[in-house]
Every structure is written in structure tokens, then in C-alpha cells.
Amino acid sequence: MSSVEAAERRYRSPSSELAREVLIHGPILRSVLAQRLGLSLATLTRLARPLLDGGLFVEVTEQLDGAMGRPAKPLDVRADARQFLGVKLTGDTAVAVTTDLRAAERRQAVRPLPSHDLADVVAVIVELAGELANEQEFSAIGISVGGQVSDNRVIDRAPFLGWRGVPLAEAVEAHLAVPVIVENDVVALAAAEHWFGLGRGFSNFAVLTVGAGVGYGLVMHDQVVSTSEAGLGLGGHFPLDPTGPLCFLGHRGCSTAMLTIPSIRAQVEVALGEPVTYAQVLELASAGHPVALAVLRAAGTALGRLIAAVANLAMVEHVVLAGEGLGFLDIVRAEMDAAILADRDPEAAVVDVLLDASGFISWAQGAAAIAIQATMDTLAAGG
């Protein structure tokens, strides 16, 4: 099974590889590109010309260095040459962003989902596309969902939506004449961090998300790990604290129980005997309230242990944290750092924890990134 997938080495044309390299590594000299791609400068000139002519590439003219010789004209993509739509679906809302070729946000919009019927969800996506449209067409639309996806087109299983075997890409394409790419939300986010975000430049890193749940994605050898395991949220119930609270599945002190917004709220509510919002929990803790502080300190320690476990077992030095439930780090970062150190070999590299503070919108950017990636090959070919 998995060996066959890997054996089908997807052929990538040199043009595609060039386009991808320039997209990811920004303004970059031809000589560097030639080395990276293992091509001669002559070939590079030839490959780059149609992309320059087609308007996808531009030559940057910056004579910053006072060096001698003919000044370099690094290649770069014209980021505004294309526009993409990224949509993240949760159980009750659709969050959309439009982005340029580098997944930089242009506009955003949110709509509630009236139901989990495919037709209703598609209608919301179509409305979002209409609302966010401008004179520039969408080159592709990316949609990300928590759950398992096959072929980048069909949602095999999405617990929050109650979906199994839903042909979402087909359904959206029937309404909008634009290619639609569907992907697991964490896989999409990891891809976005890899190409455009905090993981840029790293061949191996992990992504941990904290919000309504805990998500976990992995990039190894410059490729996102997207096996069927990836869609299952396997980092979501990792045991972290044998004295912690229970999650809804009955795991004591698992990552969901220790870290998610609902669980943190619930713990504080139980202790205080009255309802509180997550923001209020953060305020209380900042003000030194012992219950809120205790809960968040335990969360900080648990997150540190999770990061250390990930670094040890996935053998990564870099961990990107993302999601809307990371506000507590301002308060208990020290606990997290201490927990990482405690579970880490003193000879091992210090884990590089990177914080993506863009909150929920990064999910939608992830969806857009998937659309960008899927489009790059054809862009390089068709201009």
C-alpha cells in the first residue's frame, strides 16, 4: 500500500521545481537556484525565460551590495499575479481568506453553517467566494476540514460535520468554475507553515495546534506527512499528566483534557462554580487568581511535555505552535519551557518553539496554501 504510493514518484518538471523554489525562497539568485536544483546556469536561464515572459516571475533590481561586477538580478514570483481562496470548515462556521501566491492574507470573511447538509455548506462556500471576489479571478480554491480526505477531493470522514464519503470538491466545482482542492486541516496548515510560514527553510518540523482540539502535523524531508494517520488527530489524546482531568473520551490528562479551550474553561468553571469565558480565564490568571493560574500552569507544563515528546519521537528540532488557544502562553511560557527541558536530553539541541500568533485565520491560510501548491505545477507549464 504505502510503498506503492511512494514508489509512484510523481514526476515534477524542472519548470515546476524552479517555480516552487522561487516561490518558497523568495528573491533568489540564479546561481543559488542552479546549485539547489542541480542544474547549470544555462539551463536555468532557459527555464526561467518563459516564466518571466508569462508574468509569473519578476527580476528584482536591488543593488544593495556595493560589490564589483555586474549586479545580480534575483528572480522572484510576482506574488500578486494570482489570487486564491482558502476556506476552513468547522462544525458550525466557514472561515475564508483570499491570498496572493505567497499565501499572504488579502481579505477575510466568516459565515455560520446553517446545517451540515452538503448543499448548505457548498452554498456558504459559494457565497463566501462571491463576497470576497474582486476583479482578479481565483486560480484555485482550497478547503480544509478536520478529518480524513482522499485524493484531495473527497472527505472520507469529518467527525465535526458528521460526514463520510462526501465529494466536496466536485460539489463546489459544480458551482464555481475553479479547481477545488480539499485537504485535512492540519496537513494544510503544516504545508502553509512549510512554504510560507514559520517552518520556511526547515526540512523537518512539527506543527501543534491548540484550540477547540489539539492538532498535530509533521513535515519530514521537506514533505508533509500526509498518510491516513495524519487526518486522525493522533496528537489529540496524548497522555501528559496522570493527575489531570478527564477528556470526553475518558483519557486522564491527555492533550485534549489539558490544553483545549473548552477543557480549560470547564476546569475553571467547576472550581469557581460559575460560567467563564476563555478570555476571562486568561484575565483571572493574569490578575493572579489561584484557580485560573493553577489550571493554566498545568496546561503550560503539559504543552511543554507534549512538545518534548514530539521533538524526541518525531526527531525534529523545530515545533510551530498555532491555533486560537495559545493565549495562555503569555502567562505560563516559563512552565512550558521548563517542561521541555526536563524531558529533553541535555546533549540534544534546544527545541526551537515558534509561535504563530495569527490565531484562527492561519487555518484558512493553510487551505489557501494547499490550493497554491496544487496550482504551482500547472502555473509553471501553462503560464
Add this chain to the structure above:
Amino acid sequence: MSSVEAAERRYRSPSSELAREVLIHGPILRSVLAQRLGLSLATLTRLARPLLDGGLFVEVTEQLDGAMGRPAKPLDVRADARQFLGVKLTGDTAVAVTTDLRAAERRQAVRPLPSHDLADVVAVIVELAGELANEQEFSAIGISVGGQVSDNRVIDRAPFLGWRGVPLAEAVEAHLAVPVIVENDVVALAAAEHWFGLGRGFSNFAVLTVGAGVGYGLVMHDQVVSTSEAGLGLGGHFPLDPTGPLCFLGHRGCSTAMLTIPSIRAQVEVALGEPVTYAQVLELASAGHPVALAVLRAAGTALGRLIAAVANLAMVEHVVLAGEGLGFLDIVRAEMDAAILADRDPEAAVVDVLLDASGFISWAQGAAAIAIQATMDTLAAGG
């Protein structure tokens, strides 16, 4: 750093890729090869001829299927065309095997290390090479060590030997006119399992070893993960049981404390008040002795938890167990399986645990496998 490594896409000639594919996937039809490598059959014929002429390949003539048409003549490597030496160094011994091109063991030998002086260790390796030599020359020698290795030549750090910055490959090559390749022991073992062992055919899997210590290796996207992290033994002190014994570093219930031969012996000795061997512990447990059983059951559960953690965080479905300290599995396999299930999402695939029962010798085979891999490129070119 790591991005540069990955960006230097090591060019592999089509011949090398063909040779590797045939080596790993045994007798294999040209048509299948063409598909896997993304080449036409015409190209395949042309690439295969020099390898057939050079004697590295043979055509298998097996008309097993009664199908119509010209019978296929699958390609295979002549496994006995080359001979390799693999040496595993521990703190006090050198274990060597000779193998064919498929890392199958031919002869083996063990020698104690008289000291940790480089000259003494090299002398032992040279003696082993002489003892195991026959009329066929060694195409390459692989040496594996617990610790960090750079460039496949220099041992940066080997705690068991007390080495730092020792140019082992150079030192051995000075005595034997054969290319020497040095690698971390777990990385080498993972490579061997991937190409020739229980991991054959899997793109993603983990290797866990239990013996004097706990080792952990990872294969992702058909590549062994061999960052600097890989040599550190980061799976060695993974927390598994908050009520377990302490390891020598003071971790309570870590994988070393729960699983290694010395720790299991020590636990039983403390309870019994007298020295016992590991084999005796296994006998006692088999006979129903409560202390030995309790220790081994805890070990089985701990191993299961470790396997589940690895499967969850490294996102692998397959885990290969190897090493000389797995005897207890015969007795407490049920505990291990139960622990895996407990820490695993019910929707996730059942973890496929594969047991490499070849014990200590697989370490030396791993060293040989590294030598084979390093040789394949030149084999394909030079014949």
C-alpha cells in the same frame, strides 16, 4: 542548516535508482520497474544491459504462470556478486558479519575490545576482517556505533567508547584498502530493516531496539531520518510509567528504566536479594515467579505505551522491534498489545508490530547494510 542539506538534492543517476530498486524489490519485471521509476521500457532495457553484462544483475527464468505470450524475465541482483563486512562496536566488543548484496549473513565473529584506544579498536576490526575473509574481496566495510557520526567517516561522540571526533573510517582504511563507512547504530539498523528486513516495502516505519539501552530510529518517505538528533538516542529516556523505577539519569519509569536488560535484572535482584541473569529472570517469569512476572509485565506495558506514542507522534503504522532484550515478549506480549490499544485512537489503524528476532547480530547486519547502500551508486556506474 537543515534546509541547505535538503536542498542539495543529491543527484542519483537513473542507473543507481534502477540498481537500488532491483536490489530492494527482488526479482521484478521490467514493466513494473519502468512504472516505478517513471521511465519507458526502452530506457529500461538500455539501462539494464550494462548491469546484466557486468554481472550485477541476472535474469530470472521462471515460467510459473501459465499466461499467454512471451514469458517475462524479471530482473534480479546476483546477491553473491559482492561481499560486505559489517561491524558493530559496543563499549567492550566488536561484532562482525560478512554478508552478500542483500545483507544476508554469511559468517560472523566477535572479539572483545582490549581498550578504547583508536589503534586497539582498529586492530580488532582488521583482525575480524582477516578472520572472516575468503577468496571474495569486501566491496565495502560498514561500522556502526552508538553515538553521533558525521560524513559517514568521523565519530563525533560515542559515549560507550568515550570518543569525540575520532576519524575511524580513515584509520581503518589505512590498514585495509577497502572503503569504510561509519554510521550511527540505530540509523544503520533502520536502513537495514528498510532495504532488506522487516521494513521492506514500507515508506514509513519506526525501529525500536531493546538491549543494554533503548534505541529509536525512523524511516519517513522512504528515507532514514538521520539528523543529528538521530544519534542521540532520544527514545531512550521517554517517560512511560510514573510509578516505575529510576534510570541512571534519574528519570522515573523512562524507557531505559522499564525496558533494558540491566534495569530489569536490577529490579529483580533488588526484590530477590540475590544476583540473577536476564535469562534467569525470563525463566522465573515463565515459571510464574511473582516478582519476575511483575517486572516483565510492567516492561510489556511500558513497551506498548512506547510503541503507541511512537505510532501517534511519528505517524507510522509499522514498528519494527529489534535487539537482544526482547525475550520477555514471549511472556508478556498480551500486556504490550493491550497497552498499545489503550493509547491508540480506535479509528486509527492497528499498529503493525514486527519482531526482528535475530538479536544482536542484526546490529552488525545494519552496519553491512550501510556499506551496501554506499556502494550501490558506484556499483551501478562502475560495474
Add this chain to the structure above:
DNA sequence: GCATATATTTCTATATTGCAAGTAAAGCAA
């Protein structure tokens, strides 16, 4: 035997590549 089926090889036009030589665009030194 002869048609049919399948596997592999040969032939040949085409495409891609790297090398080496050439051109471009700057600084620097008279």
C-alpha cells in the same frame, strides 16, 4: 503450422543538458 498475446529490443527523431564562449553591467584606475 498459424493466429494471438505478451515481453523485450532496436531504431530514430526529439528534447534536454552542460560546456565553453560570448555578452552585459557594474566598479576602478589611469
Add this chain to the structure above:
DNA sequence: TTGCTTTACTTGCAATATAGAAATATATGC
């Protein structure tokens, strides 16, 4: 200003690699 030097990139050309098509090899079935 004019040429020399340095670095960056481009072009011409020969070598190489590739795929597609036609040819060949070797079996089965009638």
C-alpha cells in the same frame, strides 16, 4: 573618457538521454 577587471547572465553547439513506434522474441491455443 577609456579601458581593465569583476561578476552575472546568455547563447551556440555538441553530447546525451529519452520516448514512441516498429520490430523481434517466445510463449499459448486452436
